[in-house]
Amino acid sequence: MRIAVVNETSAGDKNPDIIAALAGRGHEVINAGMTAKGSDPELLYTHTGLISGILLILGRVDFVVGGCGTGQGFLNSVMQYPGVFCGHILTPLDAWLFTQINGGNCISLALNQGYGWAGDVNLRFIFDRIFSVESGCGYPAHRKTQQRDSRLTLEKISGLVHRPLVEIIATLPDDVVKPALSYPGVMELIDVDSIEDVGLRAALLEHASS
């Protein structure tokens, strides 16, 4: 799987813990956000949510690991984008249930609140459980069909309530889009040249060069 880790500034110092906890599992891990707290340039959760949304919508990654101090800010930010389904994951049990029941493509971690000594070990345990079960397989087994139906309905809703990405990028203000796109490495990940939608390409490039 191709996984992006997208950290904002307040919990940027936990980025190495996430990277370490994801290592050695056979996944391609892309460190797309901040790697230290308060470094320059800075990403807020409004920026990391957008970066995560773009990467998921364009299929650049299969899964995003984000978060913030409490996990609630990134969660609310990334959930603004179509086709993003994000769990607020604090424990191995959360990870295991969310993966099976909700089959989301994103998790938001609490990286300051409750994150003390051995918080890095807890991250490792969380990822152990995410990757130990099949996404969307359902839990318990007899509720598999109903849970899948709810997921499919939610995906349909997400597509209908949101504007398409091209409109989103075109209308979002520059102070949201510019810091996201100009963050080192982000445009390379997005790989604008390979986007077929001419309008989206233009909208992204306009923000990037603004």
Next chain:
Amino acid sequence: MRIAVVNETSAGDKNPDIIAALAGRGHEVINAGMTAKGSDPELLYTHTGLISGILLILGRVDFVVGGCGTGQGFLNSVMQYPGVFCGHILTPLDAWLFTQINGGNCISLALNQGYGWAGDVNLRFIFDRIFSVESGCGYPAHRKTQQRDSRLTLEKISGLVHRPLVEIIATLPDDVVKPALSYPGVMELIDVDSIEDVGLRAALLEHASS
């Protein structure tokens, strides 16, 4: 404050606990969803998310208390709608921080997972903390401005990425909208006659009478 409690079926048996935990605080509490597990008609989280979204967008209530077995399903469902900002609230500390930092208008509770003996007391403690601080006042105090800026940015994003409610209601499939609108009491709460937008009125009535 005017608060809607909107329960889906899997954790419907926890509805009385929520109602009891909200009582005696001087708020108007509207029990808009299920009040028992598995009763008929049944609401899934896709339905309770929509009911909650409509009530918030139309200003029928100021705050929604929802949830599901783990809290993740309702969270992902209600976050589909513009102007909804929802916290995943498990502890009094979550409640206290989310209220001050994120100033949301909705919370999603885990009502089966981790909900054991004295879970009702924990709900009471959660509401004690939500109502003990000013929504959006910021925490810690010196981060007030930055947190407010992020909230305002997120509100702006939410308005731009989502279609307006009239389009949402018009395009969502009937199997999502109909069970929500036909749930006893929901149309009365929505009070269609008082909606100024003729198109929204028509879209709601069409689903309701379908």
Next chain:
Amino acid sequence: MRIAVVNETSAGDKNPDIIAALAGRGHEVINAGMTAKGSDPELLYTHTGLISGILLILGRVDFVVGGCGTGQGFLNSVMQYPGVFCGHILTPLDAWLFTQINGGNCISLALNQGYGWAGDVNLRFIFDRIFSVESGCGYPAHRKTQQRDSRLTLEKISGLVHRPLVEIIATLPDDVVKPALSYPGVMELIDVDSIEDVGLRAALLEHASS
């Protein structure tokens, strides 16, 4: 390893979950306490603490899994006995850290508070972590020596502050000892005949036959 599961009455209905979570790990599991809530005869945490203490002191088992509604009652009860070191274990991380750092021979589980849906899965995750590391190996590695020193000191203290088991059994009131010893299967587990200390044998038999 030889493991005793010793449940008291209030959370007796969780006994099957514990047994299932321990199964298939290659350990000999002895179900020494209650297997249902409120069944007759009933064991209180004062009784399960004593049963656990005796089994550990006499070397009848290597490890005890106990608990009660919150885990605090059994914890305080079993900690009355010499050579018992008990962790209050709520999460896989608790389990992993306690095993390595404290190397105890007993855990107390919260079996009503916070024990909701998928609580059985959490138990499984807890045991996964207990049996994934070496008891008392130390964590992190560089603190191994200091942690071992503290454990050894604590063992020495435990032996000096407590009376020997023979005195304990001889002086504890019959309403504590009798229900413990007369619980079905307990005297068989204790196997009085094989105890070398004549006084202890006599003390146990006196309570048992009282």
Next chain:
Amino acid sequence: MRIAVVNETSAGDKNPDIIAALAGRGHEVINAGMTAKGSDPELLYTHTGLISGILLILGRVDFVVGGCGTGQGFLNSVMQYPGVFCGHILTPLDAWLFTQINGGNCISLALNQGYGWAGDVNLRFIFDRIFSVESGCGYPAHRKTQQRDSRLTLEKISGLVHRPLVEIIATLPDDVVKPALSYPGVMELIDVDSIEDVGLRAALLEHASS
């Protein structure tokens, strides 16, 4: 109430948080242990457990707030002494239930594990709940009598299984007792001159002057 805060070294840096969280409640708070991490002289949990035990047994304080990195070490240490009943308290709900059900005279806090940002607020919430209910009043109300009976039985057991304090102090090794008694302020708190038991007085003074 007269409350001693007794911190060991590994979480000594959390001492100011505890003191702040206890302030302004009308209790006399005595900061009897370490106030910084790794300062000299150093107290391990074997020492803080002993200090706490002595202060409680001699009635020098009514309540002890202790802890360590995970809370398990201090818990196991302080539980070695007669008449000490200690809860492992992580959340406001733990605090509220333990106070009412178990009516203990000591709590052990996890001060590194899970202690992240706003951990100081969580401590405040914990103390809010401890002091909001009557110790040992029982919860729920209808189980008051049975819970009180269990507490009284446990107190009786604690008195019978342990040696008296004079023997404990006389037989514990000097490397446990000496660092505890020689810690600045401890002998003043113990106030040896006012102890009636000549043997205990002598045993304490012998360690102190060794």
